[in-house]
Amino acid sequence: MPTKPAPCEHCGFHYNCLCDQTPSLNSNVRIELLMHETEADRPTNTGRLLEAALPHCRRHIWHRKTPPAELLTLLADPAVQPYLVFPSETARQLKEVTAGYSSASYEEPYARPLHFIIVDATWQQARKMLRQSPWLEDIPTVALPEGLTTTYSLRRNQPTGSLCTCEVGIEILRALNEEENVHAMSTYFEEFMRAFEADRQHITTSH
Numbered sequence: 001m002p003t004k005p006a007p008c009e010h011c012g013f014h015y016n017c018l019c020d021q022t023p024s025l026n027s028n029v030r031i032e033l034l035m036h037e038t039e040a041d042r043p044t045n046t047g048r049l050l051e052a053a054l055p056h057c058r059r060h061i062w063h064r065k066t067p068p069a070e071l072l073t074l075l076a077d078p079a080v081q082p083y084l085v086f087p088s089e090t091a092r093q094l095k096e097v098t099a100g101y102s103s104a105s106y107e108e109p110y111a112r113p114l115h116f117i118i119v120d121a122t123w124q125q126a127r128k129m130l131r132q133s134p135w136l137e138d139i140p141t142v143a144l145p146e147g148l149t150t151t152y153s154l155r156r157n158q159p160t161g162s163l164c165t166c167e168v169g170i171e172i173l174r175a176l177n178e179e180e181n182v183h184a185m186s187t188y189f190e191e192f193m194r195a196f197e198a199d200r201q202h203i204t205t206s207h
Contacts, residue, residue: 004202011195012043013195013196013199014199014202015198015199015202015203015204016194016195016198016199016203016204016205018191018192018195021188021191022052022053022188023053023184023185023187023188024053024055025053025054025055025181025184025185026055026181027054027055027056027173027178027181028055028056029054029056029114029116029172029173029176029178030056030057030080030113030114030115030116031050031054031056031057031058031115031116031118031169031172032057032058032060032071032074032082032115032116032117032118033047033050033051033057033058033059033060033118033120033165034060034062034068034071034117034118034119034120034129035047035059035060035061035062035120035121036062036119036120036121036122036125036126036129037061037062037063038121038125039120039121040059040061043196044154044155044196045120045165046152046164046165046166046167046189046192047059047118047120047165047166049166049169049185049188049189049192050165050166050169050185053184053185053188054169057169058070059120062121062129062133064132067133067135071117072135074115075135075139079112079113080112080113080114080115081112081113081114081115082114082115082116082117082139082140083097083114083115083116083117083139083140083141083142084117084119084136084139084140084141084142085116085117085118085119085141085142085143085144085168085172086119086126086130086141086142086143087141087143087144088141088143090140090141091140091141091142091143092140092141092142092143093142093143093145094142094143094144094145094171094172094175095145095175097114097142097175098114098175098176101114101176116142116172117136117139118165118168118169120165122155123162144163144168144171145171148163148167148171150162150163150164150167151167151189151190151193152164152166152167152193153193154193154196166185166189166192167189169185170182170185170186170189173185
C-alpha cells in the first residue's frame with residue numbers, strides 16, 4: 001500500500017496542494033477572525049482561506065479567560081468602526097452599513113475604517129463564545145442578507161442556511177462592490193472544497 005504523502009506545511013493537503021491556487025487580492029477590507037482555539041488545526045476551517053488571500057485579514061485566537069490583546073486594542077481605538085458579523089435583534093443590515101462605502105474609502109484620511117469581526121467557529125461554539133465574552137457586548141452587530149445558501153458541506157449539525165467563514169467574507173466583499181475579488185475568492189473556495197474531497201479519497205487531481 002502506497003505511503004500517504006506528507007501534508008503541505010501551508011495548506012495542509014496531502015494529495016492536492018492548494019497553494020498555487022491562492023489569489024493575492026488587492027483589497028483594503030479589514031476582517032478580524034475571532035477564531036475558537038480548536039479551529040486553528042481543523043482541516044475543515046475556511047477562515048484560513050481569507051487569511052491567505054486578503055492582505056488585511058488577521059486571526060485572533062479566542063480563549064475564555066484571556067481575551068486577544070490585539071483585538072481589544074483595536075476595539076478601544078476611536079478611529080475605527082468595528083462590526084460583529086452575527087445576527088441579533090439590533091443588527092443592522094450589511095448593505096446598510098456599507099452603503100456609500102467602498103474599499104477605496106480606507107485610503108481617505110477622513111474615513112473611519114470598517115473592521116468586520118467574524119466569529120470563526122461552529123455555530124454552537126460561536127454562541128458560547130459570545131456569551132462568555134462580555135468585552136464584545138457593546139460592539140454593534142451586522143447581519144448578512146436573508147435567503148443566502150451555503151455550498152459548504154464539510155460539517156454536520158449546522159443551522160440550515162448558515163454560511164461558513166469564507167462565505168461570510170465573500171459576502172462582505174460583495175457588499176463593498178468588489179466583484180473581481182468576489183469572483184476570485186469564490187473560485188478559491190470552490191478549489192478548496194474540490195481539493196478537500198479529493199484528499200479525503202486519497203486522489204490526486206489536476207487543476
